[in-house]
Amino acid sequence: MSGQQANLTWKDGGVPVSERFDDPYFSLQNGLAETRHVFLDGNGLPDRFCQGFHIAELGFGTGLNMLATWALWEQSGQTGVLHFTSFEAFPMAKPDMAQALEAFPELAPRSERFLAVWQGGVCDLGTLRLEVIEGDARLTLPAWAGQADAWFLDGFSPAKNPELWENQLMASVAQHTAQGGTAATYTAAGFVRRGLEAAGFTVERTPGYGRKRHMTRAVLP
Numbered sequence: 001m002s003g004q005q006a007n008l009t010w011k012d013g014g015v016p017v018s019e020r021f022d023d024p025y026f027s028l029q030n031g032l033a034e035t036r037h038v039f040l041d042g043n044g045l046p047d048r049f050c051q052g053f054h055i056a057e058l059g060f061g062t063g064l065n066m067l068a069t070w071a072l073w074e075q076s077g078q079t080g081v082l083h084f085t086s087f088e089a090f091p092m093a094k095p096d097m098a099q100a101l102e103a104f105p106e107l108a109p110r111s112e113r114f115l116a117v118w119q120g121g122v123c124d125l126g127t128l129r130l131e132v133i134e135g136d137a138r139l140t141l142p143a144w145a146g147q148a149d150a151w152f153l154d155g156f157s158p159a160k161n162p163e164l165w166e167n168q169l170m171a172s173v174a175q176h177t178a179q180g181g182t183a184a185t186y187t188a189a190g191f192v193r194r195g196l197e198a199a200g201f202t203v204e205r206t207p208g209y210g211r212k213r214h215m216t217r218a219v220l221p
């Protein structure tokens with residue numbers, strides 16, 4: 001356990017910005033659209049959804065990615081349980097999460113259901129089983145017994161949060177990816193792509209969201 005909470009300032013239309021990393025939690029333009037483009041489309045979702053599907057994420061933050069994924073899971077007709085595991089070193093206080101998620105009225109019914117039961121750790125949301133593993137992912141991921149079908153690599157920008165993108169961690173991501181599994185991230189930073197390649201992924205640079213020209217998609221052959 002890191003035991004350290006996120007310290008925030010608020011920008012523009014209610015976007016939380018980490019004081020520790022001096023970086024926003026989601027796109028200043030449209031966080032939900034970016035989540036859909038980068039992490040959902042980027043991992044071939046919803047087409048790849050199937051019973052027992054497991055998503056893992058580096059950086060739980062506000063829970064936005066989880067909520068958007070849960071919505072897509074149900075909208076795509078899945079009725080079973082989606083597994084979603086996220087690694088987070090500096091958990092956000094619940095009132096801060098609630099404030100951040102207010103920017104996405106479309107997700108409000110799910111945000112409310114989530115926040116009503118969220119106490120950290122494991123959370124049963126009916127069609128989604130969430131586990132947030134607290135602590136530095138460089139220590140907690142190697143110790144994880146799970147395997148993910150899709151990864152959301154969502155640290156702060158590689159320049160400001162390099163520890164969440166380092167080669168050894170990318171190797172650990174690969175070790176915890178099912179065969180044929182995928183990873184996606186909003187960044188196309190060269191060292192991140194090289195780290196994923198060195199870990200065994202086949203890496204592709206594809207059009208990014210908004211002002212970002214490129215993003216990265218990776219498949220474990």
Ligand SMILES: C[S@@+](CC[C@H](N)C(=O)[O-])C[C@H]1O[C@@H](n2cnc3c(N)ncnc32)[C@H](O)[C@@H]1O
Nearest residue numbers: 059060061062063064065088089090136137156
């Ligand atoms: C861009 S934010 C994630 C946004 C989030 N996915 C969402 O839907 O709101 C990056 C997250 O990575 C977390 N983080 C930074 N360094 C970390 C580390 N070494 N281990 C685990 N989490 C870390 C931060 O605390 C922050 O919550």
